[in-house]
Amino acid sequence: MSLDLDTTVSITRASLASDLVAAGVTVVAAGLSPGSSGNLSVRATDGTILITPGGAVLGSLDAERLAVLDADGEWIGGDKPSKEAALHLALYRKNPEHRAIVHVHSPQAVAASCLEPWAPNSALPPITPYFVMRAGQTPLVPYRAPGSPELGELLSGLSFPFHAALLQNHGQLTSGRNLADAIDAAVEVEEASRITLITTGKERRLLDEREIADLTERYGSSWTPVNR
Known part of the structure; x- marks a missing residue:
């Protein structure tokens, strides 16, 4: 016996909720x-988005209380969504093939977001192959108060491709084709931030344009050559 559409959607949503909790x-x-900071979301094939509620502790999420947004970003179920929902929606629009977003206030990325960006296309330099492979260029989004709709507007206004960003004096944001990819990108942004911070003021050897082009072609990440 075939499942009706409502049942199929419910099963899919339950599976995504379980993935988000994990x-x-x-x-x-x-x-x-740290603490109750950060928020996560995952998007179903029908455009429905599950996002963590405001103030949720990411390590102890309740699948039954995750907020549900429709394809237009309207709140349709669960607890009240994170105040950063507009930021998630903007990054989904930027990368329509992606199904998951991670926004965290990881300490090294926050510290790096307080510095002047390395270049217009990336706050962090091409310092490791894994950063270029899994995160790619990571622009700095200018400061606005957490939850401000302007954060999403500023992100959308960046014309070049990217799926990771630093939010000035705030944290980091990554997207991926699934939650594992988005988390991998967030880990690499944090590590690249750490290495950038400890090598600041020293003579660094960065990946060159040929090495970057090889990695982006092989792994599908983005890096726009710039004159600095």
Whole structure:
């Protein structure tokens, strides 16, 4: 007997909710989400989005209380969504093939977001192959208060491709084709931030344009050559 559409949607949503709860545990275990900071979301094939509620502790999420947004971003179920929902929606629009977003206040990325950006296309330099492969260029989004709709507007206004960003004096944001990819990107942003901070003021050897082009072609990440 075939399942009707409503039943199929319910099963899919339950599966995504379980994935989101597990992702929250992973993010906390990786040291990316202190306290009740940060938020996660995942998008179903019908455009429905599950996002963590405001003030939720990512390591102890309740699948039954996750906020549900429709394809237009309207709140249609669960607890009240994170105040950063507009930021998630903007990054989904930027990367329509992506199904998951991680926003965390990881300490090294926050510290790096307080510095002047390395270049217009990336706050962080091409310092490791894994950063270029899994995160790619990571622009700095200018400061606005957390939850401000302007954050999403500023992100959308950046014309070049990217799926990771630093939010000035705030944290980091990554998207991926699934939660594992988005988390991997967040881990690499944190690590690249750490290495950038400890090598600041020293003579650094960065990946060159040929090495970057090879990685982006092989792994599908983005890096726009710039004159600095």
